[in-house]
Amino acid sequence: KQEVTQIPAALSVPEGENLVLNCSFTDSAIYNLQWFRQDPGKGLTSLLLIQSSQREQTSGRLNASLDKSSGRSTLYIAASQPGDSATYLCAVNSNSGYALNFGKGTSLLVTP
């Protein structure tokens, strides 16, 4: 069974810092990996989707990498802002049409 782990569980940084969130998974046979953002009491917003054949995806200040062989993904946030404060979730899709396996998330607080 695929297990997804996210480190750290919580992170507090001052505004302007670059930061890295980590995600690891136990089964490297994946279909894709997604990073989501969740604000308190809200649904999930998709940030980046990396297909198994890709090594990274970028959107604005966000960059996600994927190393399938080692079972790792990182989410890099450049020049963090208070508005980036949220919980970030990593999820692995093991096959098309199947559901995502989620990590427990990293709670990020960016202080002004």
Place this chain on the structure above:
Amino acid sequence: SQTIHQWPATLVQPVGSPLSLECTVEGTSNPNLYWYRQAAGRGLQLLFYSVGIGQISSEVPQNLSASRPQDRQFILSSKKLLLSDSGFYLCAWSSFGQGELAFFGQGTRLTVV
């Protein structure tokens, strides 16, 4: 563009009462549909998924059931709620044509009292 609607946003129900949560998707056809639950301090747990009308797969045994009466409608139900059914319920959809990019609804906060 595609949108996903989930309602109600919040719900307080007594133990033993029935439950019906509805989710509809617009702007796509034959989506894969999912129900997840997020309990306090825990990750998202998949409850049900469906790859077509009338096709429901359950990931964990529980007090809940799901139905897909129409292509873009997914319903989560219970005949008698338990206290342990409290949580944040999220509906989601994905499609092979979009690389299985998953889109989530805004969730329903269910409190069983």
